[in-house]
Amino acid sequence: MSMVQAFMSAHRLKEQLPSTTQRYDDQEPGSSSPMVIRSTFLNEQSTVEVELPDGWQRFCNPAEGRPYYRNPLLRILTESNITEGHVLNRVMQWNQIIAPLASRFTKRDYDVVLNVSGDEGMGSCNYYLVDYAAKEISWLRDLPTTTLGMPDIRSSNHLKLLLSEQFWVHCEYMPPPHKDFRQNAENLLATLGVLSIDTLSSTGSVSPFQQEECELYSRALLQALNNGGHIEINWCLGRLHSLITQSRIINLFGEPNARTDRNVVVNGQKSPPETMVFMLWSILMFNIPSIYLARWNAIWVDRVTYTREWRKLTKDVMEELLYGLIASGVMILASVTLQGLTSSTAIRVLATVAMIFAITSGFYAASLFSKLRTLGGCAADAVSGAV
Incomplete structure (x- = not known):
């Protein structure tokens, strides 16, 4: 066992996929109580703004409204509510553990996503690294795909698509506010154009979208490009890219035996015989x-x-x-x-x-x-x- 593996085993630091963060599980209702509404004539602000800890920024998912937080200096992203003191302390404690390990990460354009538990003491912490340059996610040690719940890998291209899909899932859940992916948006518009023509001109098209859907997505993406900021654009890219990448994984995109027609069997999944x-x-x-x-x-x-x-x-x-x-x-x-x-x-x-x-x-x-x-x-x- 390497020093990194031994260190991470001693601490309750666990690798995680963006798609397995349990963000769609049922949530406990928040507490509420009567409140005095401050007059705007007597005060500059009628409501009390939640103060953020120094160095932290708060953002909201533009579609779902769930807040997430980023510390640009520490390169931390989290959906854990760091406005609560004990949660912030736990995030900072885990960062002190993971920072020396993350400093070994040779790529500099990255963020570390931390999701802390509510257990006693330091609890446990799930994490993954977001590699913005490669547009993939990564971790601090070598891992078998079975540990992460990923399928068996056919090729390096298959693995790259899986990691890319998880990257775009992350961008959908926590759109990076500091990254300008406009070039990716233009490339996506071109891809939607190709898929639109393919599904319109071929009865066996492997496009995941209908021609009408491609046109609607293109118009919506252009609207986001013309009127939205980084968060809105990156959310749109995350949602569409994750769907397209999922389709490419299924259809063996980029591999010699790629599915050229939706009626072609490439995974050996024949229909079962009749009973x-x-x-x-x-x-x-x-x-x-x-x-x-x-x-x-x-x-x-x-x-x-x-x-x-x-x-x-x-x-x-x-x-x-x-x-x-x-x-x-x-x-x-x-x-x-x-x-x-x-x-x-x-x-x-x-x-x-x-x-x-x-x-x-x-x-x-x-x-x-x-x-x-x-x-x-x-x-x-x-x-x-x-x-």
């Missing part, structure tokens, strides 16, 4: 379930589906399911009516069987559709899959 129970139900239902399964598999290639294709299919299937339920209802009414109009035992048995079959088929079709629709919920706003 005997499914085949039996399919036979009883005139092969209709197998037909629908084939339609689902056609847009769920390599365990990857596109939102635009999924929405189109679910819309069509919803209409067809409605017609099927109406037909089942008509069959049930006809069976009930037939039972009341005839005294023949054989006809009554056939009518009862038909009614049971209609009810069972309707429930099975609805449950099958619900299950497969739930699988589509795994899709991200752009593209999703299991890699």
Whole structure:
């Protein structure tokens, strides 16, 4: 074990990914109490501003409104509430531990992100380093991907894309207020133009966005460039780049076996064979379930589906399911009516069987559709899959 590893093991300093910060967990409600509103005629300020510790700056996520803090001198970023004295003391104590290690970081354009716990004593601290030059995140020691919960790596290009995705996730959560990424924004506009033409001119486009989405994103990004500051621009870049990078990871972008068409299997994820129970139900239902399964598999290639294709299919299937339920209802009414109009035992048995079959088929079709629709919920706003 190296000196750095031994030092970090002795202290409760843990590596973390920006996407695993639990920022979307439920939060405890803050305390509130009656307050006196100061008159603007008698005072220059009607409200009391929260004073920040020396050297610290406060910013807010422009979309979610969550505050975060930066100390330019110490190169610290944190979402921990440093306006509370005990939290600030804990952040500073952890910085004293991590600063000598971070000083070994050969790249100078970086910030250290610290998230401290509320345990007794010093508690624990999760951290990662933001490398603005490489637009990646890093840590102070070599780590296996399994420790961080990352997937197995295919190549150095795959790893670079994963680290780049985490960088842009960080920029979405805590947009760097001191970095001017306008050149990246111009490059992103060009990328959106390419994706727009690709999805417009190709039925097998691997673009994560529809042509209309590309145009809307381009206009919104231009609006942010013309009217926003660094925080607004960098938030937009973080959100869009993370979606595009996720798509590139799934489609093996930059690798010799990259997915050139969304119907191409590159990860070896074939659709599972039909079970005997499914085949039996399919036979009883005139092969209709197998037909629908084939339609689902056609847009769920390599365990990857596109939102635009999924929405189109679910819309069509919803209409067809409605017609099927109406037909089942008509069959049930006809069976009930037939039972009341005839005294023949054989006809009554056939009518009862038909009614049971209609009810069972309707429930099975609805449950099958619900299950497969739930699988589509795994899709991200752009593209999703299991890699």
